[in-house]
Amino acid sequence: MAVNNFMKRIVGRAKKYIVPILALPLVLGLLGYIFPKGNSPSNYKASVTISTGNYGDPLYTKTKEVSVLFKSEPFLKEVFPEMDEEELTDMKDKLLVEIRSDTVFNLSYLGADQKETFTVLEKIRDTFFKKDKNQFLKREQVIDKNIKALKNESVSHDSKVDKQRFLYDLETRKLEMKAAEEIEPLTALDSGGVGMTPKKRAVLGVLIGLALSFFIIVVPEVFREA
Incomplete structure (x- = not known):
């Protein structure tokens, strides 16, 4: 009996507030759709995958060191000499390095x-490659x-084997050397994960509105029952 009375009060309350209950999800959904995401939304993500070189340099051939290089102010200042310190700091926040x-x-x-997103990353990539x-x-x-010096060096008969071995080592090292290269091309696409699209914000607004409508109808009656 108490449950029936509770449900009757819920239904009565829903009828009483039918207009705001229906309007709330619609209004919040509309606001979510038209509400701006912010002053400087980031909708696009430019990305490129790079394989480091193999020539023994402590800075350019190690991914951990390279990740630090890209975030360093001297490097970014070299790429964008026209930018001031504040702009460079903002760029560091938007520049991401994922070590694979x-x-x-x-x-x-x-x-x-x-x-613009594509162009910015293209300049950074090209400067690194250079x-x-x-x-x-x-x-x-x-x-x-x-190699040239070793080939021109005169050695004794006993040292010829060592000379050939040193030459072989140097020539092998040279064959194994390579510069950095792009293994996945640079692209700039809708990031999808940065911020919410208008449709997603509209759906979120409707869901919030439904939740609020539920509280308007049910919560006061729950406290009243208590």
Whole structure:
């Protein structure tokens, strides 16, 4: 009997407040759809996957060190000399480095405009490749110089075996050397995971409205019953 009375009061309360109960989810859903996400939304994610080089450089051939390099102000200042300190700090927050292995990492950048997001990461990537290539060539030149010097060096008959072994080691090292390379091309797509789309915000608004409507109808009667 008490349950029946409780349900009757719920139904009566629902009828009494039918207009705000129906309007609340609709209004919140509409507000969710049109409500701006913020002053500087990040809707796009540019991404590129890179394999580090193999030439013995302590900075450019180790993914952990490379991840620090990309976040360093001197490197970013070299890429974007026109930016002030505040802009560089904002860029660091939007620049992400995901280490996948000892030799592979993913570099990504979040931005509001697809073309601009792509261009920003493209400049960062190209600057890294340029610096990496310079370091690679320096190491390669050193090995070439050593190979040439060793070939021109006159040695005794007893030392010929050692000379051949050293040459073999140097030439093998040179063959194994490589500069950094792009293994997954640079793309800029809708991030999907950064912020909510208008439709998702509208659905969330409706759900919140339904929850509030439930509280308006049920909670007062629950306290009254108590």
